[in-house]
Each structure stands twice: as C-alpha cells, then as structure tokens.
Amino acid sequence: MKLFPSLKKRYAKEQLTATQAQRLAQEIAFGPVVFQVSRLMLKFGIFRLLADQRQGLTLAQIAESAHLSVYAAQVLLEASLTIGTVLIDEERYTLSKAGWFLLNDKMAQVNMEFNHDVNYQGLFHLEEALRNERPEGLKVFGTWPTIYEGLSSLPPQVQKSWFGFDHYYSDCSFDQALEIVFSRPIRTLLDVGGNTGRWATRCVAHHPQVEVTIMDLPQQLAMMKEQTSTLPGAARIHGHGANLLDASVPFPTGFDAIWMSQFLDCFSEAEVTAILTRAARSMTADSRLYIMETFWDRQKFETAAYCLTQISIYFTALANGNSKMYHSDDMERCIHAAGLTVEETYDHLGMGHSILQCRLRETT
Incomplete structure (x- = not known):
C-alpha cells in the first residue's frame, strides 16, 4: 500500500x-x-x-x-x-x-455536528451494515435505499449538519479547482452529482460563457433549482435528471469537461467503474474528466487521514452501505478499467483534496 x-x-x-x-x-x-x-x-x-x-x-x-x-x-x-x-x-x-x-477549529465543529446529528444513532447498526453491505443505520431516519434519495426529507437539523459537512470539505478547494479545470478551453461542462449547485454557480461566475449541466437525481435537481434560481448566471445552469446507478442510463454527450467532486466516494468500486465507463463512452479525445476527492493516502497531515478513514464508516452505516473514502490506487484501478487514464494529478487543494485529470486511454 x-x-x-x-x-x-x-x-x-x-x-x-x-x-x-x-x-x-x-x-x-x-x-x-x-x-x-x-x-x-x-x-x-x-x-x-x-x-x-x-x-x-x-x-x-x-x-x-x-x-x-x-x-x-x-x-x-x-x-x-x-x-x-x-x-x-x-x-x-x-x-x-x-x-x-x-x-x-471549524473542522472539529463540523465533524462533531455531523457525527451527532447524522451518524450517532445510525452507528448502532454498523455491524448489520457491514454484514449486509446495506446502510442499515439509515432506518433511524427513513426507509430510503440510500441517504441521497432521502436528503430532501431528512429532519432540518440533520439536513443542516449534512450539507454543512459536505460544503465545508468541498468549497475550500473550489478556487484552485476552477483554475485547473478552466486552464483548458471549456464552453460546456457536465457536473455529475452536482447536489445543490454550488460548483455550478462558481463555474458560471468564473467563466461568462460556460454552460453547466448538472446530472443528478430529480429530487436533488429540485433542490438545486431552488438554491440557484436567483443567483447570477442561473440561466446557464441546467438539469439532467438521472439515477446514476441505473446502468442502462447513458451519459449525455457533447461536453468539453465532466466534473465529479466528492461524488465517486458515494459508490462501491464496481459502481464507480460502471459510472466511469458510461462517462468514457460520452467523451471524445478532446474532452477531459476531472475527479476531485479527498484520498486518504495522499494527505499532507496525518490528522486528515484519520478523519477520512473514520468518515468511511458513515458511508457504510448510513449513506449506501458499500462505499468509502478511497485510497487513490483503488480509484486509479477503476479509472483504468473504465477505459480512461490519469493524465495529471493535483494534490493538496483546499482541505486535502486531489484532482485526477483523466482522458480516454489510447488503444492499440
């Protein structure tokens, strides 16, 4: 390792x-x-x-x-x-x-609120979740198959802590990420798993012509539209409803860049490979796919690695039962299996994010 x-x-x-x-x-x-x-x-x-x-x-x-x-x-x-x-x-x-x-320490406060409001009761069912590879702890909130279908229906305080946690770890990397992604000519960008549209709004503010399409569950897109409707550039943010776990659903084509931020950690390795394979089918030789994740093995400080491996248990017990905060080797294996290759790696962004810039792998 x-x-x-x-x-x-x-x-x-x-x-x-x-x-x-x-x-x-x-x-x-x-x-x-x-x-x-x-x-x-x-x-x-x-x-x-x-x-x-x-x-x-x-x-x-x-x-x-x-x-x-x-x-x-x-x-x-x-x-x-x-x-x-x-x-x-x-x-x-x-x-x-x-x-x-x-x-x-803001990170300690965000983690504490997240663990108390989102995880604490559900962790009682961790053993069941590990044995069944299902989010058995989610039953304390509802009967959804994963937490993502239920986000819009979670109790307000739980929602607040979930989004506070999610946004805290992603937002601080966006300034650096924008410079990386837009270092290439981009007019169209597909934001996969775009959630409430925070990255999309940053993109349209950063680039005056870019059109961003968010591909996510329909209920997430409804939340996104509510969050972004009055923001500058909202007319250039579009929605594409899809269940990304449905292998029969293709990715839309015609995008210069595909963006996946804190998204693939929501899926098992097999699901990650299947999602990336469908993404690769929608790409051309000129398009690029950007994966931004907090890989636990690529952290500058050991405390960050500690936090990330503990966060994996949230995915097991409450989120979906079969995903985690990945080691970068595991992610690169999925990328290669999907017909892609890592062209460039950017480390130490924000709170410890890395970006893997991927392109189609040349075939002989």
Whole structure:
C-alpha cells in the first residue's frame, strides 16, 4: 500500500508505549461518552467561559455561568479533565489546547455536528451494515435505499449538519479547482452529482460563457433549482435528471469537461467503474474528466487521514452501505478499467483534496 511519507512514518511502526496504548484502548472503550461530554461542554458554553477567563474559574462559578446545577457541571468538568480538554490548578479550571481546538477549529465543529446529528444513532447498526453491505443505520431516519434519495426529507437539523459537512470539505478547494479545470478551453461542462449547485454557480461566475449541466437525481435537481434560481448566471445552469446507478442510463454527450467532486466516494468500486465507463463512452479525445476527492493516502497531515478513514464508516452505516473514502490506487484501478487514464494529478487543494485529470486511454 502506497502512502505519502507523513502517513507512512505514522502507520508503519508502533508509535505508543505500553502505557499509552493501554490509555488509548480505554479512550476507545469510552468513545461515546467522551464524544457526548465534549459536545455538551461546547453546547453549554463551558469551553467558551474558560477561553474568556484565562485565569480560570471555580466549579461554582462555572455552574452559575452555564446555568447548570453544581452536580451537572462537576460531572462534565471531571470527565473533561481526564479526557484532556480542561486543566485544574488548585480550585480553578482552565482550557487545555485540545479544548481550544474543539472550540475554535471549524473542522472539529463540523465533524462533531455531523457525527451527532447524522451518524450517532445510525452507528448502532454498523455491524448489520457491514454484514449486509446495506446502510442499515439509515432506518433511524427513513426507509430510503440510500441517504441521497432521502436528503430532501431528512429532519432540518440533520439536513443542516449534512450539507454543512459536505460544503465545508468541498468549497475550500473550489478556487484552485476552477483554475485547473478552466486552464483548458471549456464552453460546456457536465457536473455529475452536482447536489445543490454550488460548483455550478462558481463555474458560471468564473467563466461568462460556460454552460453547466448538472446530472443528478430529480429530487436533488429540485433542490438545486431552488438554491440557484436567483443567483447570477442561473440561466446557464441546467438539469439532467438521472439515477446514476441505473446502468442502462447513458451519459449525455457533447461536453468539453465532466466534473465529479466528492461524488465517486458515494459508490462501491464496481459502481464507480460502471459510472466511469458510461462517462468514457460520452467523451471524445478532446474532452477531459476531472475527479476531485479527498484520498486518504495522499494527505499532507496525518490528522486528515484519520478523519477520512473514520468518515468511511458513515458511508457504510448510513449513506449506501458499500462505499468509502478511497485510497487513490483503488480509484486509479477503476479509472483504468473504465477505459480512461490519469493524465495529471493535483494534490493538496483546499482541505486535502486531489484532482485526477483523466482522458480516454489510447488503444492499440
């Protein structure tokens, strides 16, 4: 398995002493408790109180300011002390570095909201999902075959956290991605799995003539039209309704570029190969297909690889039961099987995205 050097250093050899490993084992065993305690320390404003009062606060002061009983504040603070998010000196609690990151790191907040609102209840059914390769945890929200058919019907807070998570990881890469995609002459672009149209709106704002067609489920296109109808360039954003898992549905032709952002991770390897094969059939020698994904093996920082491999479990338990955040070798194998080749690879975009620029593979 190929890994970027920063990851190989961490994953090839044991990093922990026996005592550290024992501690980690207990952190894992109490993981759900650690998560909920830390979430409530944020929600009740205790981390914020401690950040604002650098000299520290007593238990009684924290309980009063957070509008909690002394008992409630005490169990949260004592658990947080041993978790490592707060410190204590004499009778005063202060914020630790880990607590500061939970309070101020946008990625940590997005991940926490996503895990609480979208994943937490469904993860109880992870074992079933792994055995059946179906999103068995999705039953806590509805009876759809995958989460994508149900996005428009999810409870508002769940929807908010799902889209907040999705947009956070994609939007920060768009500026660099636009420069890459539009470095070639493009008048027509097919945005596959375009969701609410955020990439499409960026494209029409970036290029005054480009026409963008979003290929997605009809219910997603309805959400897209609602989101984009009043935005500049909306007249150049079109919809093409399709169930991308239906192998009998061809891709529309005539596009200079095909764009797939955080899309193929929603499908199994066999499905990815089938989708890319249909995309390849719609391409000419002059067209290009761009795949933007957060490949866990191509991360500059190990923390990113950690987050991405954990996110894979969301796909197993709730999204569709058979996809993941891919290793780039797995994706390239699917690309080759579809009759395409990777012409160029761009790494370290935004929060750790890569773009694989693909063209039709020459046949002998």
